[in-house]
Amino acid sequence: MSETTEVAATAQTGAVVSGASASLWSDAWRELCRRVTFWVAVVILFFMGLLAALPSLFTNLGPNGHCDVRQAKQRPASWNPFAAGEHPFGTDSHGCDYWAQMVHGTRAPIVVGFLVTGIALTLAIVLGSLSGYYGRLLDAFLSRVTDIFFGLPLLLGAVVILTAFPSHGMFTESFVLGLLWWPTMTRLMRGQVLSVRDADYVQAARMLGARDLRIMVRHILPNAIAPVFVYAMLNVGVVIGYEATLDYLGVGLQYPTVSWGLQLSQAQEIFTDYPYLLVYPGVFLTATVLSFLLLGDAVRDALDPRLR
Amino acid sequence: MAEEILQVQGLTKHFPLTQGVLFQRQVGQVKAVDGVSFELRKGETLGLVGESGCGKSTLAKLLMGMERPTSGTVRFEGRDVFGLSRGELRRLRRRMQMVMQDPYTSLNPRMTVGDIVGEPFAVHGDPEGGRRTRVRELLEIVGLDPEHVNRYPHQFSGGQRQRIGIARALALRPDVIICDEPVSALDVSVQAQVMNLLADLQREFGLSYVFIAHDLAVVRHISDRVAVMYLGKIVEVGDEEQIYDHPTHPYTQALLSAVPVPDPARKGAEIVLEGDVPSPANPPSGCRFRTRCWKAEDICATDEPALEPRPGATAGDDAGSPHLSACHFATEKIVRG
Amino acid sequence: MSAPLLEVDDLHIEFRTRGSTVSAVNGLSYTLDEGETLAILGESGSGKSVSAQAVMGILDSPPAHVTKGAVRFRGTDLLGLPEKRRRAYRGARIAMIFQDALSALNPVHRVGDQIAEMLIVHRKMSRGDARKSAVELMDRVRIPSAASRAGDFPHQFSGGMRQRVMIAMALALEPDVLIADEPTTALDVTVQAQIMKLLSELQDEMAMGLILITHDLGVVADVADRIALMYAGRVVEEAGVRDLYARPAHPYAEGLLASVPRIDVRGRALTPIKGAPPNLAAIPAGCPFHPRCPRARDRCSTEVPELRVVSAGADPGAAPAVAGGSAHRSACHYAEEVAGG
Structure with missing residues (x-):
């Protein structure tokens, strides 16, 4: 029965243009799968994620566990970590196993990266949508607030606030960075909402009598969010870089937390003699940041083929 | 004479022109729609023609209650649309729907066809027999394959998309559909499909249409009565035969003359107007058409002609379809015989 | 020349x-x-x-x-x-x-x-x-x-x-x-x-x-003066303007003329062309118009019709095919039949 109606409908109105593609997201996904950079980034990030989530898979030492000052600054026996003995990455200036410290140092930057982006993204979506959708006074007010926050130099702001509250953990640091981070994303979100708000299909929904919440959730957000989402993904890498900078400067996380930034900070006085102390965290950090950037780029290109 | 379902009285919409970002001050106003009156009868099609800037799209938005008028009323079955509470307005939306011009931008690209056509039910509550069944029914009514409910708009051609838009407008079984240039974005060979569909639906469901278009041939084909707009005002209104075969307003005559006919035996436009449509922010005094009119005299600059029956016009049938013209010197001239 | x-x-x-x-x-x-x-x-x-x-x-x-x-x-x-x-x-x-x-x-x-x-x-x-x-x-x-x-x-x-x-x-x-x-x-x-x-x-x-x-x-x-009517990247009919409107010799031209409303004619029923213009990534085999053509026969889905001069024999009133530009050409196997009405 359905076959006959299909034939009838096709005869009258023409065949469906293309049967293969289903939606923008599935098109984007197929495009992504074709990209080498995407897979490189995914593999690296998967590895980093595994280090952060399940460190016990990679080392049986705890953070700062079994540190022995007498064994400090042992160079790795070989540059090939798989061939080396007890301390494949050597030991740091406190005599801790450097591989174990690297593993445990992964969690903090990654958690901070996602938390800060999450906080900023949430604020951006809520404030940007309200600002763009309702316009007028609310928009004027929110835009001025955004401007004020935008005027704060990010790194300096973070240093000042974090110095004022010296005993902070990962979550306080994320909160502070998140508060400073949202303005750019909010502006982006607002612009997106503005461009979608007057689209014909939004008008059509309004003419059906749909309420504001439905219009926002069903029509505006799905069409406005892609660029913001991509920006957020690029952003995770940038935040990780900032987190490491703060740690390095001594205003971020503090001992006994372990992080790549702290490891770099510890190595700063002696790295000319013991370069591996700088190289390992440097490589891990760069690989992670770069992977997020590559991933964001790949997703952006896949979602918007016109940008290519 | 059929009952009037929609009455528009003195409808006016002025948009303020403002300068400055923070402290906006008004420097003028665009008189997009300026005192438009007409009525729509049950089951008829009223064509609204005019060139760009004549205010026909703003009029459509006003009729749909999407803009509030500066003054004037729109009555739906005798009740003033702009006096309704929000809830009542929502209920009214079930009775009045719109088909938009551009089938490529009027459908949400992230929603399936089923969700698009089913959205009216998500807003106003499910129909008897369930949403899915009704959506499939609607797709079949507009000539689409009900098996395609899970496809996305970009998988359809322009004509098919316009059918999806029509299905959405039909979902709540409205009485009135405002069609804003529904075929002008479509290929010539597909236009006729959609026009025939609209005509079939009107017959089947007793719909009343306000059919807004710039293409005079399309409007003639589908309309029972026609109103010609120029710079926010109706300059002539009458039944289709009165307007097309016995036009009395010089603008109507020029417009009809300018439309090229697909018949090489009839060559060229007889009346070619000079110049462009003046800006609606600064319309001419008196008769707005006088700056391009070959009949203009002093009185045209001072006295604005009312839209009323003119001695030079055919009386029209007595069944009550008056032929009104807003010209001091209205005389019939056969432009296309 | x-x-x-x-x-x-x-x-x-x-x-x-x-x-x-x-x-x-x-x-x-x-x-x-x-x-x-x-x-x-x-x-x-x-x-x-x-x-x-x-x-x-x-x-x-x-x-x-x-x-x-x-x-x-x-x-x-x-x-x-x-x-x-x-x-x-x-x-x-x-x-x-x-x-x-x-x-x-x-x-x-x-x-x-x-x-x-x-x-x-x-x-x-x-x-x-x-x-x-x-x-x-x-x-x-x-x-x-x-x-x-x-x-x-x-x-x-x-x-x-x-x-x-x-x-x-x-x-x-x-x-x-x-x-x-x-x-x-x-x-x-x-x-x-x-x-x-x-x-x-x-x-x-x-x-x-x-x-x-x-x-x-x-x-x-x-x-x-002259019209070349294109469909799917080809000329399907070419003729002097009066000839084409008076005696279209390709079903597509015929269909187009029947589907446009005319301002000078009242209450004429429109006969639309069914279907939609073809997807250029997958142009139908044979005559590209055949899926939409009311006159299509088996031959049309396999054999691409050449653009050729329509012989005037079918219609004694037709202008004779003049040498040079104003000949009436059509890319339809049954052009004479179409032009004959």
Whole structure:
């Protein structure tokens, strides 16, 4: 029965243009799968994620566990970590196993990266949508607030606030960075909402009598969010870089937390003699940041083929 | 004479022109729609023609209650649309729907066809027999394959998309559909499909249409009565035969003359107007058409002609379809015989 | 016999993007004589604009590739010329105007200067002379008070006036061929009438060949001498304008004429063409129109019909096929049957 109606409908109105593609997201996904950079980034990030989530898979030492000052600054026996003995990455200036410290140092930057982006993204979506959708006074007010926050130099702001509250953990640091981070994303979100708000299909929904919440959730957000989402993904890498900078400067996380930034900070006085102390965290950090950037780029290109 | 379902009285919409970002001050106003009156009868099609800037799209938005008028009323079955509470307005939306011009931008690209056509039910509550069944029914009514409910708009051609838009407008079984240039974005060979569909639906469901278009041939084909707009005002209104075969307003005559006919035996436009449509922010005094009119005299600059029956016009049938013209010197001239 | 002014011969154009090839033009041929108006009529996707861009030499390549064919201007194949020599033809011998005048004009330059620029570059005129000529040209396309308006920017002109500016620019170098790509589609009917009148007057004055690309059957009937009707990248029917409207010899032409509402006829039922224009990535085998054709038979889905002269025998009233341009050609296996009614 359905076959006959299909034939009838096709005869009258023409065949469906293309049967293969289903939606923008599935098109984007197929495009992504074709990209080498995407897979490189995914593999690296998967590895980093595994280090952060399940460190016990990679080392049986705890953070700062079994540190022995007498064994400090042992160079790795070989540059090939798989061939080396007890301390494949050597030991740091406190005599801790450097591989174990690297593993445990992964969690903090990654958690901070996602938390800060999450906080900023949430604020951006809520404030940007309200600002763009309702316009007028609310928009004027929110835009001025955004401007004020935008005027704060990010790194300096973070240093000042974090110095004022010296005993902070990962979550306080994320909160502070998140508060400073949202303005750019909010502006982006607002612009997106503005461009979608007057689209014909939004008008059509309004003419059906749909309420504001439905219009926002069903029509505006799905069409406005892609660029913001991509920006957020690029952003995770940038935040990780900032987190490491703060740690390095001594205003971020503090001992006994372990992080790549702290490891770099510890190595700063002696790295000319013991370069591996700088190289390992440097490589891990760069690989992670770069992977997020590559991933964001790949997703952006896949979602918007016109940008290519 | 059929009952009037929609009455528009003195409808006016002025948009303020403002300068400055923070402290906006008004420097003028665009008189997009300026005192438009007409009525729509049950089951008829009223064509609204005019060139760009004549205010026909703003009029459509006003009729749909999407803009509030500066003054004037729109009555739906005798009740003033702009006096309704929000809830009542929502209920009214079930009775009045719109088909938009551009089938490529009027459908949400992230929603399936089923969700698009089913959205009216998500807003106003499910129909008897369930949403899915009704959506499939609607797709079949507009000539689409009900098996395609899970496809996305970009998988359809322009004509098919316009059918999806029509299905959405039909979902709540409205009485009135405002069609804003529904075929002008479509290929010539597909236009006729959609026009025939609209005509079939009107017959089947007793719909009343306000059919807004710039293409005079399309409007003639589908309309029972026609109103010609120029710079926010109706300059002539009458039944289709009165307007097309016995036009009395010089603008109507020029417009009809300018439309090229697909018949090489009839060559060229007889009346070619000079110049462009003046800006609606600064319309001419008196008769707005006088700056391009070959009949203009002093009185045209001072006295604005009312839209009323003119001695030079055919009386029209007595069944009550008056032929009104807003010209001091209205005389019939056969432009296309 | 001397070579025609412009001859397009078996032109093929493909758009290649990753993973797909779209055949936009598939063997297009036509000729244009001096002083003649040829209308290229077609719907979106018929290849009418793409082929004009190829003639002009402004195709974006990639993704577009001319895979076969020739474009001859007075016998010289333009496609074979190196870019440097090609440039001498573009604008000077063959000029083009577009649908959207606003995007075709540079928004940050005064229109007088934009017209003058053409003359300075191609004619090596001095700036002062070029400016003077620019004003004369604007006068010629009937722009009121041209001298003062030459100092205005494009956005200060109305749609119709902008189109006139573009026409003035196209005519600056006195081309032999003017290609007008949907010149009035974005304009209101009263302005459209002005522009079409202007174009035909200018054509008479300058004895140009005019190629009018449009989808509007009405505009064509008013101004064209000859029509080439395109479908899926090919000409499916070619005839003198009266012939085509009176005796369409291809079912597509027949269908189009039956599906447009006419302002001068009351209550005529429209007979739409079923289906939608074909997807150019998958053009139907055989006659590309056969899935939509009410007259299609088995042969149509396998055998591609050639564009051939319709023999007048079927209809004693038909004009005899004249040698040269005005022959009635159709790419339908059953052309005589269609033309016979």
